[in-house]
Amino acid sequence: MAALLNLILTFSLLTIANSLSLNYYHKTCPDAESIVAKAVKAAKAVDKTVPAAILRMHFHDCFIRGCDASVLLNSKGNNKAEKDGPPNVSLHAFYVIDNAKKAIESACPGIVSCADILAIAARDAVFLSGGPSWDVPKGRKDGRKSKASETIQLPAPTFNISQLQKSFSQRGLSIEDLVALSGGHSLGFSHCSSFNSRIHNFDATHDIDPSLNPSFASKLKSICPLKNQAKNAGTTLDPSSTTFDNTYYKLILQGKSIFSSDQALVDTPKTKNLVSKFATSQDAFYKSFVKSMIKMSSINNGQEVRKDCRVVN
Structure with missing residues (x-):
């Protein structure tokens, strides 16, 4: 049964990955990537730990519900969100994604998902730290659920x-x-x-x-x-x-x-x-x-494009 579920999960992830596109915002928001790069670069100039924080944030997002920006959602009412789960309390630099989102919303409102912004920012974080660059497939949607209890799914530093x-x-x-x-x-x-x-x-x-x-x-x-x-x-x-x-x-x-x-x-x-x-x-x-x-960041099953990365629409 577990093997079957894994097979179904893998198949569905590959299907979703194939729906992403390198030129997804070519006509609807052509400056999206340069806006994100500007936000990451500005933050790094003030705080050299920003690239590591952004890359880790992206990993922690993708390993829970796929790369759907659920890690960016704030806790609300009785629901404790992922960012407040034990492995994530040390995550920081959420403001970098907020800044990029605000600038993108001014340029092309309601078009670019927070999940795409985070995936692009992770690429920029690596490149601005002297690492490689790559074309990020885009078209992810943002998730509407975020549960701190699910952060136990993250690989632990004690894993064998x-x-x-x-x-x-x-x-x-x-x-x-x-x-x-x-x-x-x-x-x-x-x-x-x-x-x-x-x-x-x-x-x-x-x-x-x-x-x-x-x-x-x-x-x-x-x-x-x-x-x-x-x-x-x-x-x-x-x-x-x-x-x-x-x-x-x-x-x-x-x-x-x-x-x-x-x-x-x-x-x-x-x-x-x-x-x-x-x-x-x-x-x-x-x-x-x-x-x-590219393979990991293409895992996505979100449902919407958030107006604010910290709250669902």
């Missing part, structure tokens, strides 16, 4: 390779997609809470995860002591955390990844080969990342 593969395959994404999209961790920051279990009381026989490089583990322990941990303590996901490059994969091979879900990518021959390939060739990583981003 089997859990990661299952999570991605349920969304029609392959093992190569898994390894390539994990490269999004080239950008960003993690709070101690996401990796504490690797550096304190790891298991009955190890205080520290043995897959961690010992000197790197010591550094993490100094940043995140077991006691008196500062509320916002943490570390960047890699030393070049504002530059989109292949450093992330090199760190995995050195045992210097932050999340156990990152280190898990060397736990099977196929995923380890891909990690090695991307660590060796940034160009190979970029090509696979672009292909996988």
Whole structure:
């Protein structure tokens, strides 16, 4: 039964993906993409963490109900929205999407979905950080539901390779997609809470995860002591955390990844080969990342074009 449901889900996602178009707004809102790029660029000039925030926001949107901008909706009444679910409380830079939407609504009201704006902004976030660019298929619609309880579906930083593969395959994404999209961790920051279990009381026989490089583990322990941990303590996901490059994969091979879900990518021959390939060739990583981003961001089953990204029409 589960296999049948996954097959139906994958088929429906492919059908939806095929309905998107590169020139969807060519006649109705030709300046849409340049307006979004301007908003992302302006925000990045003030806050260098914006690109990582936008890319993460897009991932977290797509993995729940498809890329339908449900992550942008505010909680209302008794309904607690996705953005207020535990994995999403650290999401930020929603104002960037608001700014882009406001500018687009002035140019061509009621035409461009918030889901498309977020997908375009994620591409711009990568490009403005030194990464590749690509043509974003457009035509997504915005969803009308957003539930914090559904955020448990997001892949956790503690996932092992089997859990990661299952999570991605349920969304029609392959093992190569898994390894390539994990490269999004080239950008960003993690709070101690996401990796504490690797550096304190790891298991009955190890205080520290043995897959961690010992000197790197010591550094993490100094940043995140077991006691008196500062509320916002943490570390960047890699030393070049504002530059989109292949450093992330090199760190995995050195045992210097932050999340156990990152280190898990060397736990099977196929995923380890891909990690090695991307660590060796940034160009190979970029090509696979672009292909996988287009595939992931084409998952959509929304119903409307919101006037305000934070509330349904």
